[in-house]
Amino acid sequence: MRIDSCPIPATCSYCSSDVIYTSNAAIYGKEYGNGRVYKCTGCDAYVGVHTGTDIPLGRLANRELRQLKKRCHSLFDPAWKGKKVKRRQAYSILAFKLGIPVHECHFGWFDMDLLIKAINILQQSEWHNLRS
């Protein structure tokens, strides 16, 4: 798998507190997956890392961003899990509609504006048709 780089967060983009690299037991109560996370010391924002690296999976996400991201996946994933398009094609279509390069089309990288824009696109009937 290609690992795209997302900058290591030093300061929280939501509350400006320091961000620490720590065990994800701080979030889940016990270590889960690869066990590492970047976590804000001031609010509930965090992001996991690619296993075996300290490279963040995406941008630091607070609760609101995580919910929007989940909503995107619930609308997006059924398209490529169906028969009409492959995963790569689905990302290409979405990237085109969002007006961004396909290699930047990762929900984990999106900010709130882009997630909302994606949700609007994914709710259109055209996208709905890809799923069936």
Ligand SMILES: [Zn+2]
């Ligand atoms: Zn914060």
